[in-house]
Amino acid sequence: MNVATARQAALRWNANVAADDSARYARCVQVSKRVRWDIDADVIRGRDFDHDRTFLPPGLSLVDALDFLDEGERRFFSQVQGRTYAWMFGLVERFIGAKMLQTSGQHWLGDQRALEALVRFSDEEIKHQELFRRLEALMDARMPVGHTKVAEPNAVAQAVLGRRSWAVLALILSIELMSQRHYEESIAPQMDLCPLWKDVFLFHWREESQHSIVDELEWQAEYERIGEDEHDAAVDDLISLVGAVDDILRAQADADAAYFLSGCDRPFGQRQRDRVASVLRGAYRWQYIASGVQHPRFERLFTEMTTPAQQRRVAGALEPIVQSI
Numbered sequence: 001m002n003v004a005t006a007r008q009a010a011l012r013w014n015a016n017v018a019a020d021d022s023a024r025y026a027r028c029v030q031v032s033k034r035v036r037w038d039i040d041a042d043v044i045r046g047r048d049f050d051h052d053r054t055f056l057p058p059g060l061s062l063v064d065a066l067d068f069l070d071e072g073e074r075r076f077f078s079q080v081q082g083r084t085y086a087w088m089f090g091l092v093e094r095f096i097g098a099k100m101l102q103t104s105g106q107h108w109l110g111d112q113r114a115l116e117a118l119v120r121f122s123d124e125e126i127k128h129q130e131l132f133r134r135l136e137a138l139m140d141a142r143m144p145v146g147h148t149k150v151a152e153p154n155a156v157a158q159a160v161l162g163r164r165s166w167a168v169l170a171l172i173l174s175i176e177l178m179s180q181r182h183y184e185e186s187i188a189p190q191m192d193l194c195p196l197w198k199d200v201f202l203f204h205w206r207e208e209s210q211h212s213i214v215d216e217l218e219w220q221a222e223y224e225r226i227g228e229d230e231h232d233a234a235v236d237d238l239i240s241l242v243g244a245v246d247d248i249l250r251a252q253a254d255a256d257a258a259y260f261l262s263g264c265d266r267p268f269g270q271r272q273r274d275r276v277a278s279v280l281r282g283a284y285r286w287q288y289i290a291s292g293v294q295h296p297r298f299e300r301l302f303t304e305m306t307t308p309a310q311q312r313r314v315a316g317a318l319e320p321i322v323q324s325i
Contacts, residue, residue: 021111021114021217021221022111022113022114024213024217025111025113025114025116025117025214025217026113026117027213028117028120028121028210028213028214029113029116029117029120031209031210032117032120032121032124032207032210035206035207035210037203037206037207039127039130039131039134042203043131043196043199043200043203044134044196047195047196048138048142048196049079049082049135049138049139049142049194049196049197050194050195050196051079051142051143051194052075053075053192053193053194053195053197054074054075054078054079054190054192054193054194055078055079055081055082055085055193055194055197056078056081056082056085056186056197057078057186057187057190057193059185059186060081060182060186060283060286060287061077061078061081061283062279062282062283062286063077063078063279065275065279065282066275066276066279068268068272068275073264076260076263076264077260077276079139079143080143080147080256080259080260080263081256081280081283081284081287082139082194082197083136083139083143083147084147084252084256084284085287086132086135086136086139087132087136087149088252088288089128089132089179089204090128090129090132090133090136090153091151091153091156092175093125093128093129093132094129094153094154094156094157095153095156095157095160095161095168096125096172096175097122097125097126097129098157098161099160099161099165099168099169099172100118100121100122100125100214101118101119101122102161103118103165103169103218104118104119104122106218106221114217117214118214118218121210121211121214124207124211125211128204128207131200131204135200143263144259144262144263146259146262146263147256147259148255148256148258148259149252150248150251150252150255151248151251151252156248159244160241160244163234163237163240163241164226164230164233164234164237165222165234166219166222166223166226166230166231166234166237166238167234167235167237167238167240167241168237168241169215169218169219169222170219170238170302171238171241171242171245172215173212173215173216173219173292173298173301174289174292174293174295174298175288175292176208176211176212176215177212177292177295177297177298178287178288178291178292178295179204179205179208180205180208180209180212181291181292181295182201182287182291183201183202183204183205184205187201187202188201188202212297216297216301219301219305220301220305223305231305232310235306235310235313235314236313238314239313239314239317242289242293242317242318242321243317245288245289246285246289246321249281249284249285249288249289250281250284252284253277253280253281253283253284254277254280254281256280257273257276257277257280260276260280261273261276281324282324282325285321285322285324285325286325289318289321290318290321290322290325293318294322302314
């Protein structure tokens with residue numbers, strides 16, 4: 001094959017890839033329109049949380065590791081984590097929505113279907129933030145006072161958005177995939193959860209399923225745009241981002257352990273108190289880090305876009321987090 005023929009073949013291949021990507025963006029738009037939901041009309045529907053029911057199931061809360069808790073304490077343990085779940089997703093969706101709006105600039109004068117997909121994505125993330133704020137208010141009204149939030153959403157968003165786009169998009173995809181995994185593996189099969197919480201996960205999952213497709217397309221596109229040196233630095237940024245998330249999770253777990261213990265009607269020994277804090281750290285590391293980065297889809301894409309040496313660096317950073325679970 002001569003140079004001219006090879007060039008033509010490459011151009012045809014690139015055109016086919018672009019057409020395939022455009023079609024995927026278009027399908028995301030179609031599905032977004034079809035599954036669109038309203039916070040009041042579809043999700044909350046005038047209901048409150050049922051505090052006689054579990055919020056997060058054992059597969060997420062890891063409550064089964066605390067065999068000294070009675071039934072009511074197990075339920076309260078899940079509700080404390082549900083309260084933090086609403087706050088955490090409101091926090092991460094602050095920078096996700098901002099990043100998607102920023103990323104849409106790549107398509108302003110290009111593929112308008114891609115632009116629409118990203119604009120709809122951003123609009124839905126803003127709606128999700130409002131949903132979780134509403135849920136927090138409902139829980140604040142009936143749960144014990146004293147719940148602490150250890151990070152401020154705008155400050156976290158500014159720190160995240162200051163990192164390289166490839167790393168931020170990797171983090172965002174892992175978050176979208178973990179939320180889907182939570183619903184599919186832990187929430188949907190569980191029949192005795194609080195009905196409102198179960199609907200929150202269902203409706204959130206419906207839109208996040210499309211978001212992860214857009215995330216994947218943008219993450220791969222960013223990989224194609226940057227050179228090897230920039231990409232290697234982006235891997236370091238990803239490691240830093242995961243470390244920063246872990247710092248927040250460990251601090252929140254300790255705050256939630258104190259909140260949970262103060263809300264129980266009996267004292268606990270020091271070993272039991274330490275165990276509550278340890279299980280919460282493990283639960284949050286599973287919920288917000290490991291369940292995303294260990295998702296098969298994330299692992300496949302990450303492997304395709306990294307060298308073995310880069311994969312070892314990331315695995316080394318993740319090892320203490322995963323082992324603690």
